Amino acid sequence: MRFLHRASSWRQLFTGTVPTSPDSLPALLSPLADALSRLGPAPSLSDAKQWQPILVDALWRLDLPSWRICQLISDHDKWLYRCAIDESLDELRVKGWGEPPARFCVLVLGSVARHESLLGPDQDNAMIVEDYPDARHIEIDGYFQALAARFTARLDEAGIPLCQGHVMARWPMWRKRLSEWCEQLDIWSAERRIKRIQQLNILTDFTSIYGDITLADHLRHHLVSRLSRSALCLDEMSALLGEVPVALDRFGRLTGDGKDAPHERAINLKRQGVMPMVSAVRLLSLRHGVRQVDTRDRLNELVVGDVLDTDSAQAFIAALDRLQAILLDNQMTSLKAKGPADGWVDTSQLTEEQRLLLRHDLQQVRRLIHHARQ
Secondary structure (H helix, E strand, O other): OOOOOOOOHHHHOOOOOOOOOHHHOOHHHHHHHHHHHHHOOOOOHHHHHHOHHHHHHHHHHOOOOHHHHHHHHHHHHHHHHHHHHHHHHHHHHHOOOOOOOOOEEEEEEOOOOOOOOOOOOOOOEEEEEOOOOHHHHHHHHHHHHHHHHHHHHHHHHHOOOOOOOOOOOOOHHHEEEHHHHHHHHHHHOOOOOHHHHHHHHHHHOEEEEEEOHHHHHHHHHHHHHHHOOOHHHHHHHHHHOOOOOOOEOOOOOEOOOOOOOOOOOEEEHHHHHHHHHHHHHHHHHHHOOOOOOOHHHHHHHHHHOOOOOHHHHHHHHHHHHHHHHHHHHHHHHHHHOOOOOOOEEEHHHOOHHHHHHHHHHHHHHHHHHHHHHO
């Protein structure tokens, strides 16, 4: 078996309450030490978020692959979340709210949870609160609503914008007691309603970043055991895989769907490449009871479970790596030109070799989707 988990020392960069000290790094990592020196020991949330392109440049100079850099961007985003929550808890104490009245856990969702974040994510988060008596709802939920409103506002000010779809713990839909979350999952997965399945797809990719992790573990167990047996729900997820076409025409040529395209040769590679792949892997993982969240880890587990063969999984992982590399490179180029960090790629700026590889990788995405829908 070639798929073995090896903990990476790179993932320790943003685990503490303060950034890693540049003085603790060996001379071999001088580009990273220089970047951390520019960040400083106690940056504001805004300064820390704006520093991320400097981090990417440093990691490129150290020859880190783009998929690893995306992991570290995600780790840094989670660090920003923890700082925002700590600051918000301190503010509540100063204003007389006291300590949290119940155990709680803050979750991040989406690309940050999968450790596949690029440079322009918005907020996707949720909160689990331990079960408490209904008679205390106003008191306890009021506290956590105040906490969620404060930390999401801080992140917004720092440069991680509020979710336009309201997928945030500041809203009751995404802030519930543990038993309410389990009941919500049962409701969402019981029928083939598109809106409910879309919400379920959002929640499925979660990881805990603050608070009592046992609450998140309990929810994960309920989610995996429930969804692996929910045939109607999984069937609707399969149908939704065809909702956004991969960026290829029927002859296998690169083509975008034209939706909101900034120019004729533009492809939204996140929407028409990465997300279809992520969705297909998620569907297979739910069907087979995989508990992992990262797409790479899910593919590895699908090999262990004999759902995919090793060669296919390696081909899918390699395709995802190259898609992430193109997107990250384009976002860095756009930011340096004072543009947005979005999912658009100008195919006219790619070399012929890059276009051929991109066509190959998108064909791999198509193959994966076909396998998932089968």
